[in-house]
Amino acid sequence: MFGLMGKILRVNLTESKITEEEIPESMARMFLGGGGLATKYLYDEVKKGTDPLGPENKLIFMTGPLTATTCPSAGRYSVVSKSPLTGAWAQSNSGGFWGPEFKRTGFDGIIFEGASPKPVYLVCEEGKAELKDAGHLWGKKVPETTDLIQEELGKDFKVACIGPAGEKLVRIACIMNDTHRAAGRCGLGAVMGSKNLKAIAAKGSIPVKIANPEAFKEVAKKQYQLINDSMLKVGLETHGTNLLLDMVNVRGGMPTRNWQIGMFEHVEKVNGPALTDNLLKDRVACYACPIACGRVSRIKTGKWAGKEGEGPEYESVVLLGTACDVDDLNAVTMANFLCNEYGIDTISAGSIIAFAMECYEKGILTKEDTGGIEIKFGDADVLVELTEKIGKREGIGDLLSEGVKRMSEKLKKGSEEFAMHVKGLELPAYDSRAVKITGLGYAVASRGGDHMTGYIQGPTFIDTPFLVVEDSKIDDVYSPKPHDTKVLNDLENALTMFDVTGTCKFMGLMLDAKEWVNLIANVTGLEFTIEDFRKTGERVVNLARAFNMRDGFSRADDTLPGRLMKEPMPEGPAKGHVVDSLDTLLDHYYEERGWDKASGKPTADKLKELGLENTIADIWN
Amino acid sequence: MDIEIKLFFDLIKYLPSGTDSNTARISVAEGTTVGSLIDSLNIPSEIQKTILVNGVKACNETIINENDSIAVFPPMAGG
Numbered sequence: 001m002f003g004l005m006g007k008i009l010r011v012n013l014t015e016s017k018i019t020e021e022e023i024p025e026s027m028a029r030m031f032l033g034g035g036g037l038a039t040k041y042l043y044d045e046v047k048k049g050t051d052p053l054g055p056e057n058k059l060i061f062m063t064g065p066l067t068a069t070t071c072p073s074a075g076r077y078s079v080v081s082k083s084p085l086t087g088a089w090a091q092s093n094s095g096g097f098w099g100p101e102f103k104r105t106g107f108d109g110i111i112f113e114g115a116s117p118k119p120v121y122l123v124c125e126e127g128k129a130e131l132k133d134a135g136h137l138w139g140k141k142v143p144e145t146t147d148l149i150q151e152e153l154g155k156d157f158k159v160a161c162i163g164p165a166g167e168k169l170v171r172i173a174c175i176m177n178d179t180h181r182a183a184g185r186c187g188l189g190a191v192m193g194s195k196n197l198k199a200i201a202a203k204g205s206i207p208v209k210i211a212n213p214e215a216f217k218e219v220a221k222k223q224y225q226l227i228n229d230s231m232l233k234v235g236l237e238t239h240g241t242n243l244l245l246d247m248v249n250v251r252g253g254m255p256t257r258n259w260q261i262g263m264f265e266h267v268e269k270v271n272g273p274a275l276t277d278n279l280l281k282d283r284v285a286c287y288a289c290p291i292a293c294g295r296v297s298r299i300k301t302g303k304w305a306g307k308e309g310e311g312p313e314y315e316s317v318v319l320l321g322t323a324c325d326v327d328d329l330n331a332v333t334m335a336n337f338l339c340n341e342y343g344i345d346t347i348s349a350g351s352i353i354a355f356a357m358e359c360y361e362k363g364i365l366t367k368e369d370t371g372g373i374e375i376k377f378g379d380a381d382v383l384v385e386l387t388e389k390i391g392k393r394e395g396i397g398d399l400l401s402e403g404v405k406r407m408s409e410k411l412k413k414g415s416e417e418f419a420m421h422v423k424g425l426e427l428p429a430y431d432s433r434a435v436k437i438t439g440l441g442y443a444v445a446s447r448g449g450d451h452m453t454g455y456i457q458g459p460t461f462i463d464t465p466f467l468v469v470e471d472s473k474i475d476d477v478y479s480p481k482p483h484d485t486k487v488l489n490d491l492e493n494a495l496t497m498f499d500v501t502g503t504c505k506f507m508g509l510m511l512d513a514k515e516w517v518n519l520i521a522n523v524t525g526l527e528f529t530i531e532d533f534r535k536t537g538e539r540v541v542n543l544a545r546a547f548n549m550r551d552g553f554s555r556a557d558d559t560l561p562g563r564l565m566k567e568p569m570p571e572g573p574a575k576g577h578v579v580d581s582l583d584t585l586l587d588h589y590y591e592e593r594g595w596d597k598a599s600g601k602p603t604a605d606k607l608k609e610l611g612l613e614n615t616i617a618d619i620w621n
Numbered sequence: 622m623d624i625e626i627k628l629f630f631d632l633i634k635y636l637p638s639g640t641d642s643n644t645a646r647i648s649v650a651e652g653t654t655v656g657s658l659i660d661s662l663n664i665p666s667e668i669q670k671t672i673l674v675n676g677v678k679a680c681n682e683t684i685i686n687e688n689d690s691i692a693v694f695p696p697m698a699g700g
């Protein structure tokens with residue numbers, strides 16, 4: 001199949017053995033690449049009951065058929081594994097430049113297996129790969145690690161690595177690439193740390209073979225232009241993703257004080273314009289992207305003056321900021337920088353700190369537990385201090401590093417009700433009481449409480465239709481209809497295709513499915529239709545679901561934190577609302593998906609229809 | 622009756638002159654609709670926009686009540 005390099009690296013870290021493997025053509029056709037292909041390898045190779053932090057777990061990096069082409073935003077790669085945070089299927093995705101650079105070394109992906117007896121890093125260069133000692137890198141933060149590797153190998157190497165948090169098996173550790181971009185969610189940095197793998201450096205110039213190069217170039221150029229002229233670009237380029245803050249706040253769905261309320265009083269101190277006016281130094285784009293939603297920020301005043309880095313993104317401002325009731329944007333930015341340097345997920349980190357603040361407020365955590373720190377809502381210094389403690393797994397940070405699910409199971413005293421996670425993954429920055437269908441999205445996402453699987457927040461919270469599905473209209477955000485579960489289902493299938501092809505989901509807002517099909521057909525040379533586009537996405541969603549079901553997950557895990565289902569929103573536009581209809585929504589959604597209503601498992605018929613017969617015995621016997 | 626209007630991003634320029642944030646309190650006649658409010662602010666009708674009244678999506682025909690908060694956003698996508 002064109003578009004793929006056609007082979008992957010298999011790196012056995014226990015034996016320091018590297019082999020090359022061809023990707024079977026039939027597998028490539030069914031799963032294309034990226035998160036899809038990686039999920040297929042994971043399903044086949046990681047058995048039921050595997051310890052996510054044990055050597056039997058695998059860590060799979062995979063680019064897609066569009067990665068490293070001229071298609072707009074084609075700079076992304078996926079990492080797939082079993083999550084130490086959720087125990088479920090995990091995928092994390094990142095942009096920047098590492099993905100395309102790696103692909104040009106001549107491989108579509110890497111499967112890491114086993115665990116190295118000592119710290120190592122992998123170097124991939126022009127069709128070759130070798131493991132090197134990483135003893136001198138161990139303990140170093142992300143920027144230092146990246147700099148040291150580039151000093152050793154050359155500035156033109158791109159680096160993906162973990163920070164100290166991944167080494168210390170912090171369950172929310174992420175994998176960072178190009179110093180500032182994160183494959184953030186699900187704790188895959190800890191899987192990398194458990195394997196004693198510090199980094200992957202890549203440099204390559206092998207071109208991607210495109211089936212119809214002329215036609216492809218033309219379509220890609222046209223799409224680039226379309227996005228370049230769009231309002232989406234204007235908004236995202238001017239204010240970054242943080243422009244969403246006002247829109248979500250006005251709807252009363254802004255997680256504030258650990259989701260106790262849905263509106264933040266001092267929104268103008270932390271919103272998009274505040275970030276642009278007070279911190280923005282430069283705007284940065286990922287590979288081949290006209291949008292440039294990335295921010296280079298510099299703290300100009302106060303005790304952290306002079307500190308520079310990238311971010312914060314919308315989600316980070318909300319979880320590290322409003323959820324902790326902190327309105328000091330310098331502190332939020334500093335905490336965000338620390339997350340990137342230690343290599344932890346900003347969403348989970350903010351959510352954990354907000355949870356700890358509420359536990360402290362309620363006397364569930366005391367000064368004795370915290371080593372003398374008064375963990376109070378609104379305290380900017382505490383926010384920064386705790387972020388660092390999580391990164392180092394130090395003091396109270398050791399407990400916090402476990403994530404809110406494990407924390408609440410340990411602390412008990414009713415804290416389970418306000419531990420804001422699904423399946424162990426901390427929720428992102430949209431309160432479902434203000435748009436109820438988003439609650440279904442969190443409940444059913446295979447990687448846990450996640451917004452990027454179906455991003456139903458797009459057509460609701462930010463009122464932006466998705467052109468990639470036939471119909472993304474949601475009429476009433478407070479009374480979801482069966483039709484809305486179909487919208488979610490369609491969006492999940494479609495958005496999965498961005499992880500599969502190696503492109504950015506923001507583009508999903510802009511281009512319709514026809515254009516994507518055109519790009520995929522021209523790059524791969526496959527006869528690819530809209531039906532194939534939707535079926536491929538659906539296949540991957542179902543395979544991830546089957547992975548979870550084989551490991552003992554069930555309908556009971558498709559749920560929400562008690563706070564969202566039982567505690568009425570106290571004020572604002574969503575006042576009085578709870579997510580009261582989850583069970584009914586689940587019934588409709590399962591029906592739409594062809595999943596069994598009692599167990600939540602994909603039915604044998606559905607699995608057959610998608611060519612996933614091999615999973616039937618695993619989940620039904 | 623008094624109402625609150627909040628305009629976002631490049632729509633800020635349509636707020637009454639002298640407003641120093643994105644929010645203003647203004648007086649309108651009873652029975653004013655969202656559409657006529659938008660017209661009175663001189664926001665061009667051809668600009669697509671998202672309008673929320675008290676955080677809930679509204680349309681041009683929605684009638685405004687005393688103390689309502691009207692938020693208007695420019696479109697985020699669609700070319």
Ligand code: SF4
Pocket residue numbers: 073095096284285286287289290291292293294504505506507
């Ligand atoms: S839209 Fe933003 S995140 Fe997506 S590829 Fe472009 S710059 Fe990167």
